[in-house]
Amino acid sequence: MNLRQFTKWTGKRSPPLILALKVIWFLSIFTGEYLGFWKASHDCAPWPKSPSWKMRSSASRQELSNNDHRQIDGTVRPYNIMIIGDPQLTDKYSYGRKGVIQWITEFYSDQYMRRNWKKLNRKLRPDAVVFLGDLMDGGREWPDDREWKEEVNRFKALFKPLDSSTKVLYMAGNHDVGFGDGIRTNIVNRFKSEFGDTSYELFLDSHSIVMIDSVSMSSTDPNIHQQPRDFVREIRPSDKPRILFTHVPLYREPSPISGAYRSEPPEDLCGPLRQSKKQIRQGAGYQYQNLMTKELSDYILTQTQADFVFSGDDHDYCEVIHKVGSRQVPEISVNTFSMAQGVRYPGVVLLSLSAAESKTESYANKLCLLPDQISIFIRYGILFGLSILVLLCSNLLEFYGLLKSGGASPTIPSYRQDINKDQQRKNRSLSQHQLHLGKILDALKRTANDIRQVAIPSIVFYLLCALVL
Secondary structure, eight states, rough: OOOHHHHHHOEEEEHHHHHHHHHHHHHHHIIIIIIIIHHHHHHOOOOOOTOOOSOOOOOOOOOOOSSSEEEEOOBBBBBEEEEBBOOOOOOOOTTOOHHHHHHHOOOHHHHHHHHHHHHHHHHOSSEEEEEEOOBBBTTTOOOOHHHHHHHHHHHHHHOOOSSOOOOHHHHHHHHHHOGGGOOOOHHHHHHHHHHSSSSSEEOOSEEEEEEEEEEHOOOOOOHHHHHHHHHTOOOOOOOOOOEEEESOOOEEEEESSSSSOOSSSTTTTTTOOOSSSBBBOOOOTEESSSSSOOHHHHHHHHHHHHHHHHHHHSSSOEEEEEETEEEEEEEOOBBBBBTTTTTTTTTEEEEEEEEOGGGGGSSEEEEEEEOOHHHHHHHHHHHHHHHHHHHHHHHHHHHHHHHHTTTOOOOOOOTTOOOOHHHHHHHHHHHHHHHHHHHHHHHHHHHHHHHHHHHHHHHHHHHHHHHHH
């Protein structure tokens, strides 16, 4: 390989390879930033239907009154509710991060929920959305009401209803107001000032819906627990099926199996849709408790006569059956809606209510899983590494191929006729090594240039997707 051949080689480019990598990156970004979320929302449709669904009066989409007992006039079709658990907006109290790292964490967490919120609402058009509490991660911690209000505005901007007729109902979680004796009156009051009452009953034409403030009920302070306990005590019997919503899951006996983990958990632990192999067990710590106490759980189920229970807090899906006398009451704990709360697949639960002769046939529900954002990031990382490897190998292989075809080595001129052959061989070997090293460095420079040609348009496309989609 002579100098002319090398100069020609260094001036060459590989547009087909670079173009192919650009196309691969564009497709990967579009899939990760749009198609995955679009597919999740379309896989979630249609709404579930009860076995004996009838075209009877269910509920209207008109605005609810501010009374504790809220009446909705009827209309002829099922009433569809999207249930969202624990969005827990990431804030400065979440992980103790600061500066750019904290901003990036908040940005991607918000972006993930915003995308899913918009696509699910556009596809499903729910009549109502129920947030099962823990709206913000550090809601109970903000000492400054002004800063807390900024977080509230951030939450409401993120979860703004796309349809003005969609009713959004909120519950208080332990991250919003605290738990039990850790709750302060002023924190509860400021939550109510923005999100409404924390305990109330909602009447549909075919169902009764009960929202209870389970975190306040767990307090021993009468100033905190009196109102939600009075509400539960005064609930009147109803001949309509009753759906109960609580932030903290109701008590269940621990599994008789020794240890918290199993390779294949039986369905009585939480059901096959749970991602974790760990069941929900009673436990408590700073401002949280995994389950309601047995006494409060029994009291709530007895007083409300609930036919179905939905809860949050655990962040993972869990399905259990409570025995209340001769009745069996199912409870579903709903996945977190956030990518930053410990499960690979966040989710929502769809609940469709319709009139039916049997209470158990008046509702239908299903779990919808959302994209695994961590896997999306991992795929980007793998593709990045493979892109560098492919470009580097391409340049090195091309160089060595030309080197082989061009001859064994460049001609080294002899400046002295009397130099011995051994010295000539040494000079030739040294010059050959220097030439090889120079070519390798030039191959690396060319690889860096190729990487820029692929990376710059890909980054621009990614930023456009991040800001627009």
